[in-house]
Amino acid sequence: MPGFLAEPRQQAIVLLFLGGIGLLASVMFAARALHFEEDSTPTRRILSHWLPIVAAVLFATILGYGEMAIAMIFGTSVALLSVVTGFVVMAGPLEEIPNQPRRLWPFLPVLATLVFVLGLRGTLGVFEVTALVIQGLLLLLLWGSSRQSSSPSSPVNPTRPLQILALFSAMALAAVAAWAATRGAQSLSQLDIRYPGSVIAATLLSIALALPMVSTGVLTASEGRTAIPIGAQVGMVMLNFTVLLPATILLRIFLRALTKPTTSSTTNITIEAFLYPRLSWRIDAIALLILSLLLVPVAEGKFRLDRRLGGWLIFAYCVYLMTTLLVGAGAA
Secondary structure, three states: OOOOOOOHHHHHHHHHHHHHHHHHHHHHHHHHHHOOOOOOOOHHHHHHHHHHHHHHHHHHHHOOOHHHHHHHHHHHHHHHHHHHHHHHHHHOOOOOOOHHHHHHHHHHHHHHHHHHHHHHHOEEOHHHHHHHHHHHHHHHHHHHHHHHHOOOOOOOOOOOHHHHHHHHHHHHHHHHHHHHHHHHHHHHHHHOOOOOHHHHHHHHHHHHHHOHHHHHHHHHHHOOOOHHHHHHHHHHHHHHHHHHHHHHHHHHHHHHHHHOOOOOOOOOOOOOOEEOOHHHHHHHHHHHHHHHHOHHHHHOOOOOOOHHHHHHHHHHHHHHHHHHHHHHHHHO
16 A cells, blocks of 8 residues: 555554544543442542543643643543433442532532533633632532541541552553644644634544443443542543643643743743633533533432433533534634
C-alpha cells in the first residue's frame, strides 16, 4: 500500500483513532491495577477511572488544546450520568441507596447550576475558579459529615506500591494518548471545518474515557451492588467540576501568561480570563443540569433507577451526541 497514510487527512484520522484507543486502554489498565472489585466503597473505583482523565485533560491543556481539554471534562461528565448509568442500571436496578449518597446526590444540581450560571459571564478565570473551589469545599464538608454519620464499612486491603506504580503508568499512557488524540483532532478540524476539535473531544474522546466504567459497573450491578458504581460516577462528576476544571483553568491562564510577550522592562504577569467554550455552555452544561436533577428524587427514594429508565438514559445520550455534532458543524 504505497499510498497509505500519504494524505494529511488519513494521518489525522489514524492519529485520532490510536489516541482514542490509548485513552480507553489507560483507564482499563488503571481499573485492573487497583483491584477494587471487593471494595464496598467507591473510593478506589473513582481513583482508577478518574486519574487517567486528569492526566489526559491536563496534558492536553499543556499542549495548547485548552478548549478540547474543557470539552473532555464536560463530555465525560455527561457520559457518566447518561449512557454509563443507563447500562449499569440495566444490569441491576438501584434498589437501596446508602446514607452518604442520599445526602450528597441532591447537591449535584447545585453544582450543575453553578457551572451553567458561570457561563453567563462568557469567560473562565479566577472568579470562576474561586466559585467552583468553594463549592467543592462545601461538598467535602458534607461528605465528611455524612461519612461520620454512616455505619462503618468493611475493611479494605491497602494499596500496594506495585499498584501505585501501575496507576502512574496508566496516567502516563493517558497523557501520551491525549497527545495523539488532540493532535489528530486538531489536524482533522483544520482539514475539514465540519469536525471541530472541541466536538471530537466532547464525543469520541470523552466516550473513550468513560466507557470502561460500563464494564466494571455492570459487573458490580449484576451482583446487586448498583449503588457503588453509581456513587462513583456521581463522585467523578463532582471532582471534574470542583477540582479538574479549576485546575485546567488555572493551568491555561498560567501558560498563557508565560507565553505572552512583555513590552516593559519589568516582568508583569497579567491574569486574563479566556472564553468559556460556547458548545460546552450551550449543550453540555444544560445536559448536566437536566441529568443531575434526576438524582434528587432518586436520592429521596421517590424515583427508582430501573432498566426502563436506563434505556431512556442511553437514548438521551444518543440525542446529546447528535445535537453536539449538528450544533458543532453549524457553528463551524
